[in-house]
Amino acid sequence: MPQPSTTPQPPEYAAGFRTLHDEFDLDRLQVEGRIPAYVRGSLLRIGPAQFEDAAGPFDHHFDGLGMWHRFHFGEAGVSYRNRFARSEAYRKSRAHGSIEFSGFGTPSQPGVRERLLREAQAGALPNVNAGVAFAKIDGRMVAMTDGSTIPMYFDGETLDSQELLLWDDALQRLDCAGQPVKSWRMRLTTAHSHLDPLTGDHINYFTQLGGGKPSYNLYRVRKGSRQREPLAYLETDAPAYMHAFCVTEHHIVLPESPLVIDTEQLAAGVPVARAMHWAARGMRLHVIRKADGQRVRSFEVDPVYAMHTLNAFERDGEICVDLCAYADKEHVFDLFLDPAMRQPGGRYAGQRFPELRSHAKLTRYILPLDGGAARWHRLSDATVELGTVDYDRVNGRPYRCGYLTGISPRDPGYYDQIARIDVERQDTRTWSRPGLYAGEPIFVADPDGRHADAGVLLSLVLDSRSERSLIQLLDAETLGEVAQVHLPHHVPAGFHGVFRKDAR
Template sequence: MVNTGSALGFTTLGQELTEVELHGRGQVPEWLEGDLLRTGPAQFEVGKASYRHWFDGLAMLYRFHFQEGRVVYSNRYLQSNAYLKAKAAGAPYSPEFATNPRPTLLQRLRLVARAGSGDNANVNTSRIGTHTVALTETPQPVAFDPASLATLDSRTLLPSLPGQVTTAHPHFDARRQCQYNYLLEFGRVSKYRLYRIDAGATQAQLVATLDTQRPAYMHSFGMSQRYLVLTEFPLVTNPLRFLLRNRPFIQNYRWEPERGTLFHVIDKDTGQVMKTARSEPFFAFHHVNAFERDGKLCVDIIAFPDPSVIDELYLEHLRSGAPTKVAGKLTRFTIDLDGDDDEVVSRTLADAALELPRFDYRRRAGQPYRYVYAAGTGPNATFIDALIRIDLETGKETAWHEADCYPGEPVFVPRPEAQDEDDGVILSVVLDAKVGRSFLIVLDAASWTEQARLEVPHPVPFGFHGNFFASAA
């Protein structure tokens, strides 16, 4: 059976290419110098066995190298332990988000007692010290060579703090010159540990520890100029479930809306919990940005009413051609930092259904900001089918859409010496189901018009995240 439409984006890619120059139409800005490095699931079965969920597929790395208006493309499977052991076994080997091919007691003990057992780093790319790494939600970053995409020895990058679950969305604080993230350690009393890694270093320094009886699933967290924000959704687990039940990771979590959603506001410098505020129950994968203004903390999140979006992302559903609800609402949650009110006020900021949000992170992270760039879905879309620009000051929403085309995350790259927040370009990998291949689109971030599109020789499976790493010069 040949996949058609968006289902093509959930098909295994067998081809690996090295330094293929891409051609197409339009003009790539000559100031755009560096690498767009992405990771994402690209192999969805091993032998006769299949992975069950989009989040489970084996990771592939992608490099789009920009130099003097030219773009050179490479892709290569990440040679993680999860990948190598699956290849050797001829079947999925490591426990994943929603696939647990060998749910032995030993694996469950490893998950709860020692460390997250998977290194299938298919979620995001980042830097730790001088190392370029691929990340997933276990604390096992996988280093790779950003030029050749060869997998490197990552043993020196394992965190020095205990924990089994983390995020693939670390925050970088340009003023403090450090990276923040958190670890969850399962136990009789579980612990969230917020930590920092100074620029150029690899060792974690503890910032704060928060105890919890029922750990929540949190894919990301917030950061303002002064604070870190753990948003504890009521999708929670009892760690004993991992030991007593033969279930994949996410199936050990339960939705308990009566708990509400808790916003823990932690001072970056002292580690003090400044406030815990409560809102109505909701779920989210992605924080967008957070900032302080007039004694209040604004936390912008792509919110869903409940975690049913997780079920929407099982491969059986995504390949069915049925309409899907994979996008949420851009919502601002406002916390009163100075008063005694612990309730959170929420307000929807855009009409469009959105996911995979980006903004001018380099200059506006933790600060008031104006523009959000995101992927979006139309009313009856089978998957993400638009790129959307939102002006938070005017409320204007501008969309790029083309029939039978399915774009990925819009990565914003500012023009060197840019003054305006939208002075730059958007890079997104788009699956063109009409021709069965993908292309890289370059949009002007201010006008939302196409500057260039470069044809990729094959269909790139839908991924999650990546980042642009500017050339050293």
């Protein structure tokens, strides 16, 4: 009698972590359903696409070499193009088979770190694996990563990589307090910059390491400029891993979680994700006034971690901050491809696939600016991540609806659900289908719509049965299915995106 196989079964979503080697130019994709006439423009998506090199597999989802995707919705149909970001790691991979750089969770090979330090001292270009999020600076599209404060320009139509934005300003030599720094390369940052809702200025921050005490440094780049200007400076006892923050009309809110980085380990060459630990404190929410860079108040709440924020706004002398809150540090570790770095146990223990066992809930923190403690309440019981809003209209302002991916009650181990959460009524609607794994939903407004979320959501979805990807269009209010746009290949599990209307 045959014995049952003891070979562990990979997860349904395994194709989402298989390298996509090829770059395509496809003139017309298969469409099911009817795409609304107002959806005219380009959906840009970004994420990792290569998960190994000649030296072996990478250890974390964030370490995959970045790729950009463009789905253009026009009168004649939907076309597609994809390109790798031409980073130094990509170039070395193609030339030598090995990326020869350390990553977010992948250690560098012996001797590589010393060589990179020598090259940096000689002024070599940094490695910018621009694979996390998009922004626009000085009227041009850039791709960004947490791994470097240097954005990469690219052509939004051809996806051709262009020059790095090597900042030529005082903040390459100073921190935001005007103090000289040892090196601008010794900085952490976030790819989730914001636009000031009043001025349109680009706002971001970096964490300065090396030399004196670690500090958070907030800056702005005025609309039409490529020069950073200091906004605020906050010293910290231990730098947190902050992947996102919030802006309102008059304030910035930094969510400093207890997931902190050991700077000594980092200086010794340990990758960021392997140098993290959970500190014995709560999450600190720092409120900074944009007008003068002063810290208005800092609040300490329960120990939670927020990978992504959804929105924030001012109301009656308070600030409401809506974010995806985890009760522990494990989300960053759940995304390790190296199984030794994930939580013990799980269905895919020992296999090189993420398994999302720590679940976030959309939570509102209410911060009174004139005194009193912070308050909080949960906005939904759905498991959520990767949230978006109608950014151009409501970022930093009161709003009604957020759109998030997440994990359905069947809990397959990765994102398989889209949620629409009405934050005013605290009403949640969800969409999911067996075998489909959903990406971040991008809202496209119906200009003739009569309600707050008239429009559609665009989500890049992996069909685990065919191991191909598609764009799922959903009605943003009802989550009813509108149309699907099918690719003839898979797209690896990615991160973020943006919709650019034609003639913008």
